[in-house]
Structure formats: structure tokens, C-alpha cells
Amino acid sequence: MMTIFTRLSVLASILLIQVGCGPDALAPLAPDVPEEAQKEIPDENDGGGEEPGSGTPAGKTLVVYYSFTGNCKSLATALAGYAEADVLEIQPAVGGLDYAANNYAIGSSLIAAIREKPNDATSYPAIKAVDRNAADYGTILIVTPLWWSNMAAIMQSYLFKEGSKMKDKRVGLIVSSASSGISSVVADARRLVPDAQWLGEALWINNSNRSQGEELVKAWWNGLSKSDNKMPNEIKITVSGKSLPVKIEDNVATKALVAALREAAITYEAHDYGGFEKVGGIGRTLPSSDSQMTTQAGDVILYSGDQIVLFYGSNSWSYTRIGKMQYGTLDELKSFLHAGEGNISVTLSL
Numbered sequence: 001m002m003t004i005f006t007r008l009s010v011l012a013s014i015l016l017i018q019v020g021c022g023p024d025a026l027a028p029l030a031p032d033v034p035e036e037a038q039k040e041i042p043d044e045n046d047g048g049g050e051e052p053g054s055g056t057p058a059g060k061t062l063v064v065y066y067s068f069t070g071n072c073k074s075l076a077t078a079l080a081g082y083a084e085a086d087v088l089e090i091q092p093a094v095g096g097l098d099y100a101a102n103n104y105a106i107g108s109s110l111i112a113a114i115r116e117k118p119n120d121a122t123s124y125p126a127i128k129a130v131d132r133n134a135a136d137y138g139t140i141l142i143v144t145p146l147w148w149s150n151m152a153a154i155m156q157s158y159l160f161k162e163g164s165k166m167k168d169k170r171v172g173l174i175v176s177s178a179s180s181g182i183s184s185v186v187a188d189a190r191r192l193v194p195d196a197q198w199l200g201e202a203l204w205i206n207n208s209n210r211s212q213g214e215e216l217v218k219a220w221w222n223g224l225s226k227s228d229n230k231m232p233n234e235i236k237i238t239v240s241g242k243s244l245p246v247k248i249e250d251n252v253a254t255k256a257l258v259a260a261l262r263e264a265a266i267t268y269e270a271h272d273y274g275g276f277e278k279v280g281g282i283g284r285t286l287p288s289s290d291s292q293m294t295t296q297a298g299d300v301i302l303y304s305g306d307q308i309v310l311f312y313g314s315n316s317w318s319y320t321r322i323g324k325m326q327y328g329t330l331d332e333l334k335s336f337l338h339a340g341e342g343n344i345s346v347t348l349s350l
């Protein structure tokens, strides 16, 4: 037997495809859906059945969830167990509302208000104060229901308020729906938490795979752990609000640097030296494997284990190579580094 929501949402998906994602798509729906339509429910992006691996990503982890009918609560509880995470439940300030009553009338109007003015704080329903600070965590895992193709309004309220605290943090997403696809929820998450390092693909739990929900959550988490342990090819350098990618080497220094950046970005002050470099102490010592070399503009180098040098000229010394900034012209590199103009604040991040 299809639930009423499966029936409604299959038709809703069809309507949404036809008319787009505007509030019109929330018009009352006919109750009956032919059996064929049920077969069209997309089932990609369902976790992919990867074998559980070992180990967990580094950093303190927070699972944040909202749940109206309990599905996300069980997923979040299971996930928190696998990830050894703290848990934060988001709750609406006004309790006891039935978001599904009268053909989902309250839920529909909350979503419609956000769609109409997504940048306006008054579009978001009030939520209770939270007792965990996202800024204290390296990894944040969001578990949310889908409402009318979008992220449930209550979770959107939380992310609208707190999403900026997740800048440069590792953020993952699990979405539970009856049957509707989750691409608009993923887009909501990207909009509300624009500067996160997103962890893998979002996991989609729906009525057709809900009975394996806990195993899918476990496989998703372990899959993230595996890819998380891979060395990235690049890190990012940010100066005065502008960023450049740095192609990095795979050596003891970069391995330690990446591990540190998985916990938090590193910001340090650098000064001009010798008319060819910006150099500064990063407040920690990385393992080095120094060798004599002649550097070139764009090189990112570890000097004496605890200083990072950004070259806009050349020097010969015994260093450990971190990588190379991917810049356009030499003038652009010099302008990015404020070459010869004194101290700058440099942020290294993943």
C-alpha cells in the first residue's frame, strides 16, 4: 500500500517537473496516482551500498537534525553512534503544530515564504535556542526531512542563522523524503552554508530504502571516512579575501599540513624578505624533508619546519617543498601577495 504521502509526492514530483519549483507547485494535489507513476520514483543517490570501511574522519563531530515524524531522528541517532558525535536537535519555537494537517497547509506556507524571500530573516520560522555551537566542531552532519522538494523549513531556519559558523568546516548531508528527489534540498544546503567543505554526495533515504536506513547511514559514513583519508591534490591560500589554489606535493610535510587543515584553517602573518618572498611562522612545526633547491615564483615552501614561504621571486636554500600556487601572470601573483608592501594575513585551508 502506498502511503498518502507517497501518492501525493509522486504527483508533486510530476507537477514540480512541469511547473518548476515556485510556490505554485504547492497547489493541492489529487489523491490518486497510477501504479506506473510509482515506478518512476528515482532511486539513484541512495548510498550505493559501499562496504563499510574502518576509521573515522578527524575532528570533533556534531550531528544536527530536525524531525517532525521521527524518521530523521532515528537516522541521526544511528549516525551519531557510528560517528561518535554530539547531537543537536533543532526544534521550532512554537510546539505542537501539525505541519501535515489540511493537505500540508502549514508546511506549504512556510516553504513558500522562504522560496519567495530566501535572504530575508523574517521568512524563516522561529526555532528554539540551541545548546551546541557549530563553531566548536570540525565536522557537522546535517540530517533533515524534505518538505515540498526543499529542505524542511525548521532546518532552514537553523542553517540561515548558524550556517556562517560552518565556514571551511567539513559538512555532510542526509535527506529523508517519502519519494521526492533531493536535488533542491542539496541546493538549499549549498545556499545556506556557502563556504563549507562538502563531504561526498548527500545520502537520500526514502520510503523504498527506509528499512535499510541504518545500514545505508553506516556505509555512507564509512565511505566518507575512506575518501577523507585520501590526500587532496590542492589546498587553498587566501589573502585579502582572494584565493589561489596550491597544487601540493605528497610528502611528510604536506601530509601533516593537510591533517592540521582538516581540523581548522591556519591563518598566519607573513612579511617580505629579500625582495623575493613573503614568509611567516605558522605557529606549529611540521615534519620536514629539506633538500637544497632553487625556488621559483609561485612556490610554497616550508622553511625551518615552522615557517611557510610564498615566493614571488627566487632563492637557493635547503627547504621542503609544499606546492605551487596556480597563478596567472607574475604581476597578478605579486599583486595577490602584496609583494613589497609589508605584512599580510595569509589563510591556508582545504
Ligand SMILES: Cc1cc2nc3c(=O)[nH]c(=O)nc-3n(C[C@H](O)[C@H](O)[C@H](O)COP(=O)(O)O)c2cc1C
Binding pocket: 005, 009, 012, 066, 067, 068, 069, 070, 071, 072, 073, 099, 100, 104, 106, 107, 108, 144, 145, 146, 147, 148, 149, 176, 177, 178, 179, 180
Ligand atoms: C510539510 C511536509 C512536506 C513534505 N513534502 C514532501 C514532498 O514534497 N515529497 C516527499 O517525498 N515527502 C514529503 N514529505 C515527507 C517527509 O519528507 C518524509 O516523511 C520524511 O521522512 C519525514 O522525516 P521526519 O520523520 O524526520 O519528519 C513532507 C512532509 C511534511 C511534514
